[in-house]
Amino acid sequence: MFKQIQDTIRDKHPGFSDAQVGSSFDLRSKVQKHCLKNAHRTFEQGIQCIQLNSVNALLSLQDSVMVIHSPLGCSGCGTFAGIERLNVYRHHMGKDDSGETHLLSTALGEKEVILGGETRLKQTLDAAISRHHPKIIFILSSCASAIIGDDIDAVAEEYQEMYPEIVFAPVHCEGFKSRNHATGYDLALNTFQNYIIKDAQPKKQKGLINLFATHSISYADQLEMKRMLHAIGLDANILPYNASYDDIMRIPAAEYNISVCQIFADEYIKFLKEKYGIPYAVTCMPIGSTSTDRWLRGIAELAGKQKEAEEFIKQEREAIKSELDEIKKKTTGMKACITAGTGRGFAAATLIGDLGMKLLCIHTPYYEEAYLDDFKRLEELHGSEFLINVADMQPYEQANLLLKYKPDVFIGMSNWVSRLGIPSTHILDSKRSTFGYRGLLYLGRKIEDAIDNNNFNKKLQNFTKLPFRDEWYAEDPFKYIEFPKD
Secondary structure, three states: OOOOOOOOOHHHOOOOEOOEEEEHHHHHHHHHOOOOOOOEEOOOOOOOOHHHHHHHHHOOOOOEEEEEOOOHHHHHHHHHHHHHHHHHHHHHOOOOOOOOOOEEEOOOOHHHHHHOOHHHHHHHHHHHHHHHOOOEEEEEOOHHHHHHOOOHHHHHHHHHHHOOOOEEEEEOOOHHHOOOOOHHHHHHHHHHHHHHHOOOOOOOOOOEEEEEOOOOOOHHHHHHHHHHHHHOOOEEEEEOOOOOHHHHHOHHHOOEEEEOOOOOOHHHHHHHHHHHOOOEEEOOOOEOHHHHHHHHHHHHHHHOOHHHHHHHHHHHHHHHHHHHHHHHHHHOOOEEEEEOOHHHHHHHHHHHHHOOOEEEEEEEOOEOHHHHHHHHHHHHHHOOOOEEEEOOOOHHHHHHHHHHHOOOEEEOOOOOHHHHOOOEEOOOOOOOOOOHHHHHHHHHHHHHHHHHOOHHHHHHHHHOOOOOOHHHHHOOOOOOEEOOOO
């Protein structure tokens, strides 16, 4: 009998923290000694809900419908964050007419919260089946449906008996389950195994590698990863974004697994190693030449393709050398602050090292023991005294800190930083590839342009203000972090 993967939360990982600050050396030393205690904020502007990452991971799947068992607000977040990005993705694939994304909300109201919402859930499932005739229906819980105790598993089992040709897959991603939004990805990937793949044992496909990538990785970046892997003789099954039912069923057929981001699918590929014996590597996002070298070598070591990888790396580095040298004339010696997700933050910090820049501070959502080697690599590039602000969506701290640090450039989503007059750019791009050696040149030019052309940000600084009082900028940016007593 098939044994399901049990849901876990990342908050229990060794050394986990979502509220900390200190130099890289200080935090790393404490984690190595198992004495880094998580702090907490007495004031927070907000944190990201884990349900949103479950939505992002599953929304794009072909031949599926997503039913969010929640008030309308939860599905509103999914519509904004997921569908708009997916429409851009499909446009770049040349598949504007490939069909709409199907997301339905049970729209729980006061009546359902008092009397229970399972009847509303069944009505919504009936509508999903009659309108869209899907192969898979994902049923996502929410804070509201979990608090009132609606049994989405029982409803899924009931409908599975009624419609055996459709997969009904419950996902328990209520927001209060975890403070680490990456837990939402884990829950989504567990659903693949528990309700779609189960105990399937497909025939192995030679040279196939499962490449697990987050929703923020554009189609252009997917093509670049496929190009690099093809150059060393491998074929990629990229999941889960825009994957089909058949792509999911190919997962156990792969010879190797790799997670593009340190925190995405790392738990699931460990399970695949235990169940199917598929070897894996957790490397880094291939952003910049140093990270791309590591990414390719990690994969090549898995597949016995070291010779092919080294030849490709040499060829690609030679192709970009002259233009990279020109960019470095502008960027060398510049100082940067970074705000990004964990995996992309590591990659951005390595990227600026490739450009001869120095890291002043990095804002990362989480810190845990699994990241020690990554931070140690950053220390080899930037020294050990750069500041780490462990913060998930706390711009009030970051605005204060940036005005004190006065970096030459800020890298991250910069809608609020721009109003401080600081040169800023980001390394997310839905149109062009930011990955690989070619992506290094594109991002290098973006950083160079942000430094040279900062008039827009200066005008914003003169005519707009962030919603913080002037007195706040004189305070300690971390005054609302309450550190545990030793």
